[in-house]
Amino acid sequence: MAAAILVQVWIAIRVSGTPKAHAVGTLAGTPMANRVLRVLSFFTIQSNTRSGVSAGQLAQNPNREGLIWRPTRLAALFGITVTGIVYSTVLAKIHEPHGWQETSTNTVFHYIVPIMMVVGWLLFGPRPRIDRRTIALALPWPAVWVSYILAYGAITKWYPYPFLDVITHGYGRVIANAAGVVAVLFVVTTVYRLGDQRLPTSEDASHDSPARAQPTGSAS
Secondary structure (H helix, E strand, O other), X not given: OHHHHHHHHHHHHHXXXXXXXXXXXXXXXXXXXXXXXXXXXXXXXXXXXXXXXHHHHHHHOOOOOOOOHHXXXXXXHHHHHHHHHHHHXXXXXXXXXXXXXXXXXXXXXXXXXXXXXXXXXXXXXXOOOOOHHHHHHHOHHXXXXXXXXXXXXXXXXXXXXXXXXXXXXXXXXXXXXXXXXXXXXXXXXXXXXXXXXXXXXXXXXXXXXXXXXXXXXXXO
């Protein structure tokens, strides 16, 4: 995943900064620093980055805990899950990656990482980690991101996704679209919370593992 992000940044560095361009989702047509900023402005990139960081921390400590880490992990989970859902159901129909670099990073960002994150959480947790406080601290991130994109777009006339393109749709439609995405985020978060409450806890899994590993013996 880190390699895919580096490749995406390299693509942004290599594309031309001229002529000026403000097409939705494009990286070209602006100075290099702004091209890199465009990459980092995608919700896809932010959710993949959060996922990579939280997964790396869990690799070091599978039972990681913390009042700050909990909402960070939850944000990574619902962010990457919605990234996969929105891309596969809406954006894949209109997005056409070109060349092996764009195709490979697109596959990593929108399919491989979302699936691995969900499967990893189902198998390893850690659980329980999702309570009301955690949800309250995690959910503001998407709202802050939408606000940032609207402010950035008002200044630069560039938007990362068609459903946030104020120039085409106007603020009313865009805000409604954003509210719909936030609603999906909330539903996904609710599903994760239910799973956090009902699936086996990390402690249960760790206690069960040694028992499975011990020989049961045989009658003679």
